[in-house]
Amino acid sequence: MDRRDFVKTAGWGSAALLFNSGLGRGQANPSRPALPPIEVHGIRLRKPSKLGIPGLFPGRVVEVFHGDSIAGNRVCQPIVGRMLDEGMKELTGENSPAAAWQRFIEPHDVVGIKINSSGAPVCYSSPEIVREIIAALRSIGVPAHNIVVFDRYSYEIELGSYQALLPVGPRLVGIEYGAFDAARYDFDVYCDADFFGESETRSFLARVVSQEVTKIINIPTMKDHAASGVTGCLKNIGYGCFNNVARTHQAPYTYTDPFIGYLCSTEPLRSRAVLHIMDGMREVWHGGPITSNWEFIREAKTLFLGTDPVAVDTVELEAIEKRRREEGAISLWDNDPSTLTKSDAEFHRDCHKNLYFRQPGHIAAAGKLGLGVFDLKRIDHRQLRLA
Amino acid sequence: MENSAGADRDWVTLLSENSRTGGSREASWRVPKGVRWQFRAGRAVRSAPVLRDNLLYVTEVHGAVYALDADSGRPQWTRQFPNWIHSTLSLSGNTLLFGCDGGKVHCLAGDTGRTIWETATRGEVWGSPVVRDATVFFGSADGRFYAVEHKTGRPRWTQNLGGRISASAYAAEKHVYLGCGDGKVYALDISSGRIQWSAPTGDGIDSTPAVVAGTILVGSEDYFFYGLDAGTGSVRWKFETKLGISSSPAASEEAVVFGSKDQNVYAVDIRTGKLRWKTFAGSAITSPPVISGSVVAVNAEGPVLCLDIASGQVLWKAGLGGGLQSAPVLAGGRIYVASQNGMVYALE
Numbered sequence: 001m002d003r004r005d006f007v008k009t010a011g012w013g014s015a016a017l018l019f020n021s022g023l024g025r026g027q028a029n030p031s032r033p034a035l036p037p038i039e040v041h042g043i044r045l046r047k048p049s050k051l052g053i054p055g056l057f058p059g060r061v062v063e064v065f066h067g068d069s070i071a072g073n074r075v076c077q078p079i080v081g082r083m084l085d086e087g088m089k090e091l092t093g094e095n096s097p098a099a100a101w102q103r104f105i106e107p108h109d110v111v112g113i114k115i116n117s118s119g120a121p122v123c124y125s126s127p128e129i130v131r132e133i134i135a136a137l138r139s140i141g142v143p144a145h146n147i148v149v150f151d152r153y154s155y156e157i158e159l160g161s162y163q164a165l166l167p168v169g170p171r172l173v174g175i176e177y178g179a180f181d182a183a184r185y186d187f188d189v190y191c192d193a194d195f196f197g198e199s200e201t202r203s204f205l206a207r208v209v210s211q212e213v214t215k216i217i218n219i220p221t222m223k224d225h226a227a228s229g230v231t232g233c234l235k236n237i238g239y240g241c242f243n244n245v246a247r248t249h250q251a252p253y254t255y256t257d258p259f260i261g262y263l264c265s266t267e268p269l270r271s272r273a274v275l276h277i278m279d280g281m282r283e284v285w286h287g288g289p290i291t292s293n294w295e296f297i298r299e300a301k302t303l304f305l306g307t308d309p310v311a312v313d314t315v316e317l318e319a320i321e322k323r324r325r326e327e328g329a330i331s332l333w334d335n336d337p338s339t340l341t342k343s344d345a346e347f348h349r350d351c352h353k354n355l356y357f358r359q360p361g362h363i364a365a366a367g368k369l370g371l372g373v374f375d376l377k378r379i380d381h382r383q384l385r386l387a
Numbered sequence: 388m389e390n391s392a393g394a395d396r397d398w399v400t401l402l403s404e405n406s407r408t409g410g411s412r413e414a415s416w417r418v419p420k421g422v423r424w425q426f427r428a429g430r431a432v433r434s435a436p437v438l439r440d441n442l443l444y445v446t447e448v449h450g451a452v453y454a455l456d457a458d459s460g461r462p463q464w465t466r467q468f469p470n471w472i473h474s475t476l477s478l479s480g481n482t483l484l485f486g487c488d489g490g491k492v493h494c495l496a497g498d499t500g501r502t503i504w505e506t507a508t509r510g511e512v513w514g515s516p517v518v519r520d521a522t523v524f525f526g527s528a529d530g531r532f533y534a535v536e537h538k539t540g541r542p543r544w545t546q547n548l549g550g551r552i553s554a555s556a557y558a559a560e561k562h563v564y565l566g567c568g569d570g571k572v573y574a575l576d577i578s579s580g581r582i583q584w585s586a587p588t589g590d591g592i593d594s595t596p597a598v599v600a601g602t603i604l605v606g607s608e609d610y611f612f613y614g615l616d617a618g619t620g621s622v623r624w625k626f627e628t629k630l631g632i633s634s635s636p637a638a639s640e641e642a643v644v645f646g647s648k649d650q651n652v653y654a655v656d657i658r659t660g661k662l663r664w665k666t667f668a669g670s671a672i673t674s675p676p677v678i679s680g681s682v683v684a685v686n687a688e689g690p691v692l693c694l695d696i697a698s699g700q701v702l703w704k705a706g707l708g709g710g711l712q713s714a715p716v717l718a719g720g721r722i723y724v725a726s727q728n729g730m731v732y733a734l735e
Contacts, residue, residue, distance in 0.1 A: 155727065
């Protein structure tokens with residue numbers, strides 16, 4: 001890879017304009033301002049990895065359930081380890097967990113584990129799962145110092161106490177701490193779009209992604225999201241590896257559809273994100289991504305595994321939408337202006353309220369960018385129920 | 388104790404002094420009437436300020452160390468280090484000690500900021516170095532606990548433990564007590580580092596212990612707060628909250644006060660482990676409370692809260708930007724608070 005040889009994907013913006021109008025099952029956002037051009041400035045790879053999104057198993061999602069994996073909000077690490085083993089074997093068709101991991105990771109890789117700590121301390125990537133993934137990587141010969149656990153905000157990592165809960169050896173990296181803290185971003189890799197007249201129109205990729213790691217294992221959590229409908233694999237690496245993304249929301253409008261997909265399509269992020277393991281121990285079905293209202297959180301006791309983030313997120317979206325139906329909440333696709341509130345507090349206590357016209361269509365939009373399968377009928381959804 | 392506060396105006400380490408009482412020597416903290424000064428210390432402050440000889444020392448996450456005149460807030464000196472700083476400063480004599488994410492522990496002259504020595508570990512040093520009997524004690528994310536000479540930084544001993552060490556230790560006369568990421572509380576011989584005993588909890592420990600009347604008081608990420616026998620490590624009592632506890636406790640003679648990530652501040656009887664009161668703070672609490680006379684103050688993720696120590700009733704609160712570990716300093720009739728957004732305030 002030549003660091004100076006980045007590609008400016010001119011014309012994508014106009015493609016996005018056309019493409020946005022036909023996406024999703026819901027109505028277009030009422031009077032959302034027109035989608036601006038989006039320019040993707042990625043790094044040109046001599047040979048994009050075949051492990052990159054949508055990876056080795058497009059359209060395949062393995063859902064693993066174990067009834068004892070979490071109780072009283074405490075995750076049982078030995079059971080999670082077994083769920084991970086069985087899920088990896090099912091995903092790859094290999095006979096052993098080690099062989100399964102070796103489909104994605106080689107001993108000389110520098111492996112980034114992208115956690116989701118934004119819901120800490122209530123709903124965030126369980127340290128128990130992260131520890132089991134680190135143990136699996138170590139078992140196939142990845143040195144501890146070649147493992148980097150990272151997320152965007154250092155203070156959210158700290159709220160999850162990863163600094164104490166990770167094993168000795170792997171590095172723990174918070175990309176930024178306070179406002180305007182861009183020092184750990186790569187100014188050569190960015191997506192540029194002026195959504196609402198903001199002063200900085202670029203979102204830069206973290207250097208840990210562009211310059212340090214060779215593979216990324218993505219550990220999102222199972223949550224609804226006030227702007228994007230749900231937050232899963234796509235949003236965790238898109239909005240979790242680039243900075244200056246909150247600018248895409250200006251209530252009640254948001255451009256998460258299609259911006260999340262564009263971010264995920266940017267190289268080298270796309271080639272390095274080889275595996276997605278969604279932490280579904282807890283399911284936030286309303287109030288996400290950051291809530292402490294236990295009324296909207298249930299213990300789902302599930303892991304979702306795949307190489308195709310669009311397929312995994314599609315399954316997640318269906319599961320959360322189903323839960324909301326069962327709980328009597330409004331649909332994630334609801335675009336009724338009467339449901340809107342300007343009050344965070346009201347949104348967090350009322351599952352009939354929205355802060356934004358939500359955009360679960362961002363998943364299908366990413367699929368149309370070639371990032372995976374979003375048609376449920378074409379998704380190979382395998383369910384394992386462990387004793 | 389070498390590092391104990393020499394005067395009422397001094398506040399030399401996390402929770403005031405090495406006994407980690409939380410500054411209980413002062414008269415009750417009254418409602419401040421206004422801001423005497425404010426200072427922008429860069430973009431973010433995570434750790435607590437310390438105070439000695441009218442200089443307030445503050446670290447900024449991105450590597451800056453400031454010595455501020457406590458009356459005016461004007462910087463007397465500033466140093467910029469290459470690595471992030473999560474560690475709370477510790478003062479001993481005229482020296483200033485802290486760790487950084489690059490693995491080093493720095494010892495600076497308090498009056499000028501000049502480097503006296505530095506020593507390296509292989510992991511991040513987030514805890515506050517503790518000084519006792521001319522020895523500096525600190526842990527590292529490399530899983531080792533270190534004792535070095537205060538004067539030179541030369542190693543005295545190192546002990547390998549089973550997990551990351553992110554919190555500070557408590558140095559007593561014969562033992563050093565600390566919690567570890569492997570979920571154990573350790574008692575190490577202060578002169579050799581040999582493990583005297585270890586006591587398991589259900590998950591990693593990110594909280595700094597206090598010791599009162601032979602009882603070690605420490606929280607765990609297993610949601611429990613423990614009272615352990617300091618001689619043996621046996622569990623005298625444990626108290627359950629709803630989420631992990633990384634807030635380090637402040638202790639009065641009878642009660643220990645700590646915050647939980649479940650958004651409550653708890654006061655628990657040190658002798659029995661029974662709840663005295665709990666107060667809902669509205670955001671996760673990871674910073675240590677401080678006690679001042681009849682009140683307890685805690686810097687939550689949102690506001691600084693001041694509670695009545697007998698009842699837990701909220702006396703007043705002030706929105707100053709929050710902080711994950713930034714405990715207030717209560718000294719000389721003033722309150723010094725650093726906030727996550729990088730501001731330092733002197734209230735009086």
